[in-house]
Amino acid sequence: MTTVAAYAASSPKAPLERTTIERRPVGEFDVLIDIKFAGICHSDIHQVHEGWGEATFPMVPGHEIAGVVSEVGPGVTRHAVGDRVGVGCMVDSCRVCDNCRAGLEQYCSDGPVYTYNGVGKDGATTYGGYSEKIVVDENYVVRVPDGLSLDVAAPLLCAGITSYSPLKHWNAGPGKKVAVVGMGGLGHMGVKIAHALGAEVTVLSQSLRKKDDGLRLGADHYRATSDPATFTELAGTFDLILSTVSAPLPLDSYLSLLKTDGAFVNVGAPEEPVSLNLFSVIGGRKTLAGSGIGGIRETQEMLDFCAEHGFGAEIELIAASEINDAYERVQSSDVRYRFVIDTATI
Numbered sequence: 586m587t588t589v590a591a592y593a594a595s596s597p598k599a600p601l602e603r604t605t606i607e608r609r610p611v612g613e614f615d616v617l618i619d620i621k622f623a624g625i626c627h628s629d630i631h632q633v634h635e636g637w638g639e640a641t642f643p644m645v646p647g648h649e650i651a652g653v654v655s656e657v658g659p660g661v662t663r664h665a666v667g668d669r670v671g672v673g674c675m676v677d678s679c680r681v682c683d684n685c686r687a688g689l690e691q692y693c694s695d696g697p698v699y700t701y702n703g704v705g706k707d708g709a710t711t712y713g714g715y716s717e718k719i720v721v722d723e724n725y726v727v728r729v730p731d732g733l734s735l736d737v738a739a740p741l742l743c744a745g746i747t748s749y750s751p752l753k754h755w756n757a758g759p760g761k762k763v764a765v766v767g768m769g770g771l772g773h774m775g776v777k778i779a780h781a782l783g784a785e786v787t788v789l790s791q792s793l794r795k796k797d798d799g800l801r802l803g804a805d806h807y808r809a810t811s812d813p814a815t816f817t818e819l820a821g822t823f824d825l826i827l828s829t830v831s832a833p834l835p836l837d838s839y840l841s842l843l844k845t846d847g848a849f850v851n852v853g854a855p856e857e858p859v860s861l862n863l864f865s866v867i868g869g870r871k872t873l874a875g876s877g878i879g880g881i882r883e884t885q886e887m888l889d890f891c892a893e894h895g896f897g898a899e900i901e902l903i904a905a906s907e908i909n910d911a912y913e914r915v916q917s918s919d920v921r922y923r924f925v926i927d928t929a930t931i
Contacts, residue, residue, distance in 0.1 A: 586606045586609065587610070587718065588606070588608075590604075590931045591603075591645045591646045591654050591712065591715055591716035591717070591931065592604070592645065592715040592905055592931060593643040593712075593732060594644045596645065597633070597635045597640065597642065598633065598635070598773075599633075601646075601715070601908050601909055601911045601912075602699050604643065604909055606645060606716060607710050608718055608720045608782040609709070609720050610713075610720075611656050611657070611720055612720075613658045613660040613661075613893050614723050614724070615651070615657070615721065616654050616656070616670070616695040616721060616722075616723050617656035617657070617719075618650070618654055618655065618656070618670060618672065618718060618720075618726070619653050619655045620650055620651075620714055620716060620717060621735045621927075621928060621929070622714075622735050622738075622925050622926065622927060623647040623651075623713075623718055623925065623926045623928055624647070624714075624718045624742070624770075624898070624924070624925050624926075625847055625912070625924040625926065626646075626649055626744065626770065627769075627770065627915055627918050628644035628674075628743070629648075631831070631854070631856065632644065633912075637854070637856065637908075640702050641702055644701060644712075645712035645713050645715050645716055645900050646701055646715055647701060647712055647713035647714025647716070648673055648674040648699070648700040648701060648702070648712070648716075648742065649665070649739045649744070650672040650673070650700070650714035650719065650739065651670070651736070652672070652735070653667065653669055653672060654667060654669075656721060658723075661723045662723070663723045664723055664728070666823070668728065669726060669728070669729040669730060669735060671715070671727050671728075671739070671741065671888070672700060672721050672727075673700070673727070673742035673746060674697075674700055674878045675690060675697035675700060675878070676698055676930055677697065677698035677706060677722055678694040678696075678697040678698065679694065682694035682695065686729050687880075688881070688882040688883065689880050690725075690814075690905075691879060691880055692877070696817060699711060700714070701713030701714075703775055712759075714928075715908070716931065717931055720859055724881065725752055727880040727888060731882065732892035733891060733892045733897050734900060735898065736897075736900060736927075737896075737897025737898050737899075738888065738898075740774070740896070740898035741887065741897060741898060742890055744770045744923060745887055746883065746887050747852045747876070747877070747896065748772075748774045748778050748819050748827065748829070749774075749883070749886075749890070750780055750876055750879035751874075752778055754776065754876065755845055757783075757825055758783045758784055759783040759784070759793065761824045761825065762787070762822055762825075762844075763787070763823065763824075764786075764787045764788070764819075764824075764825070764827070764842065765827050766790075766826060766853075767828065767830035768787045768788050768795045768798070769829065769918065770829075770903075770915075770922055771852060771853065772790075772922075773802055773921075773923075774922075776788060776799060776802045776803050777802050777805050777891075779827075781803070781894040783888070784825075786805050787805065787819075788804045788806070788808070789826075790810065791810055793809050795921075797854060798899075799810070801917075803901070806830065813916050816841060820841050821869075822843075823842050823843055824843075824844055825847065825850065826843060826847070827850050827911050828848065828850065828851045831854060831855050831856070832853075832855055835856050836859055836860070837861065837862050841865065842870050843869060845870060845871075846869070846871070847869070848871070849873055849874070850875065850876050851874070852876050852877075856923065857865045867908070870909070884916045896923065898925075900922070900923050900925045901920060901921065901923070901925070902927055903924055903925070903927070904930040905928070905930045905931045
């Protein structure tokens with residue numbers, strides 16, 4: 586076992602404080618990663634606050650991890666010491682179900698082993714990226730391309746893949762009109778990726794406060810959802826709407842913006858239930874769907890795509906001592922657009 590420094594919440598809604606945790610020994614197919622940067626995802630806050638249900642404490646959040654391999658097990662073939670790598674939201678899965686065999690480990694029939702607030706196959710609680718080091722099976726570690734610096738690559742391991750996977754699945758590209766709801770950590774990546782795929786991109790945000798950023802990052806249009814005219818003028822416009830917000834939305838209003846056979850896909854996960862009039866999907870043969878992260882193969886594809894197009898996340902680099910302040914700022918939408926922890930400060 587290796588003792589490493591980390592930041593953890595000792596109980597629900599408790600502030601995160603510096604502590605130490607134990608990492609398992611490097612097994613035959615494991616890699617030891619010196620974590621360099623860890624993104625702060627809104628999911629971290631939901632789980633520390635038990636907004637999505639009962640959680641396990643102490644909790645070390647963090648599933649946007651970028652670092653360098655410092656040790657490999659004797660059976661490792663995918664990675665070598667010195668490689669620049671990333672770890673996202675899962676660190677294992679059953680590997681034998683139909684979904685795992687199809688490269689959809691995120692939908693593992695037994696449920697994937699999450700990077701934190703999960704239980705590994707050894708029965709131990711998993712601890713995430715707000716720490717100095719992590720040990721992960723080589724099959725759940727991806728390569729960070731040379732064209733991406735590690736700090737802007739870290740958020741791609743959740744925010745990037747969570748946007749990329751549905752945009753690819755629902756065929757965002759030339760000739761398609763895509764709307765991104767919300768201009769935050771996920772939303773800004775959705776804009777960048779949809780634009781790079783060749784779609785015509787509209788941001789739907791509460792206000793026009795971030796309009797200049799949205800247009801700079803690749804949006805063709807930027808509309809305020811607080812303006813009733815937006816829903817009137819854009820009715821029947823979009824092939825795909827990607828909702829990245831974690832607050833409940835008036836779904837009937839948003840579904841009215843879809844073309845016939847259009848899809849409204851949720852990647853933001855509100856803590857509260859939402860209501861729906863089914864005529865909003867029956868009329869127009871519309872789809873109301875959800876999407877969760879991506880498989881390992883698709884995550885690598887996404888990283889390579891971002892490197893090829895020359896972009897990572899828009900980040901604000903912080904010291905570990907600023908984590909609790911960052912949580913408050915995320916909740917008040919005061920970040921452009923992802924906080925990333927410099928783990929050298931832990």
